[in-house]
Amino acid sequence: MSDQAPNPTDQFLRERESRIAANVNDRQLRDGAHQFMRELVRTNYIFNFSWMGRPVIQLPQDLMAMQEIIFATRPEFIIETGIAHGGSLVFYASMLELLGRGRAIGIDIDIRSHNRAAIEAHPLFRRIVMVEGSSTSQRVMDEVKAVVGASRNVLVALDSNHSHAHVLRELELYTPFVSQGGYCVVFDTAVEDFSSEFPIVDRPWGPGNNPKTAVQEFLRKNDRFVIDKAMDTKVLLSACPDGFLRCVK
DSSP states (O other), X not given: XXXXXXXXXXXXXXXXXXXXXXXXXXXXXXXXXXXXXXXXXXXXXXXXXXXXXXXXOSXXXXXXXXXXXXXXXXXXXXXXXXXXXXHHHHHHHHHHHHHTOOEEEEEESOOOHHHHHHHHTSTTXXXXXXXXXXXXXXXXXXXXXXXXXXXXXXXXXXOSOOSHHHHHHHHHHHGXXXXXTOEEEETTGGGTTSTTTSOOOSOSOBTTBSHHHHHHHHHHHOSSEEEOHHHHHHHOSOSOTTOEEEEOO
């Protein structure tokens, strides 16, 4: 029997994993998180934050999850569809800067001039590439492939048009960039769960037609990816339930 004292960090991590695993059966916690998430959606809480000076339309909990994934997988490139104000693109660039490698590639069908100017003026722009056009067009795919080259150490974040057909096509096009152990994260799968609270006006998505339904169809056809349920259990408050997809082969 060893006399060596247990490593405090190892003990902390074991306790953390046990606590997270227990969330699955904690109905009170899960129901409370679901109700709180409804209120966050109803009040547009997701619009309240910035990252290094740029508005970031993400839940802080999802940014923390993405940080964990980025540090664990250390991607050479992060591809994001949907730029908006550029906050999450700058977030990805800042994570890559801390790793001392890589570039964040942002794709948007319409990069507004004021957003482009602000992103180009940002200190982290050297780690950013912006591509304007539809994320599912051949021209955009060709531009992205030219930047990524032969690298397969790529993290993909899908956050543009949230209709079923568009997200499904993005999944088909962008998951080949991801290798075993990497992630493709599909944002706003929560549209399926909180459709009555989302202010969907003149949008082509809603119940039965959204990122979560696209993920479900994609996974029926593709065995390279599985839903990282442990991340869902950990985060609890997320715009991406069932959207953290881990590449397993």
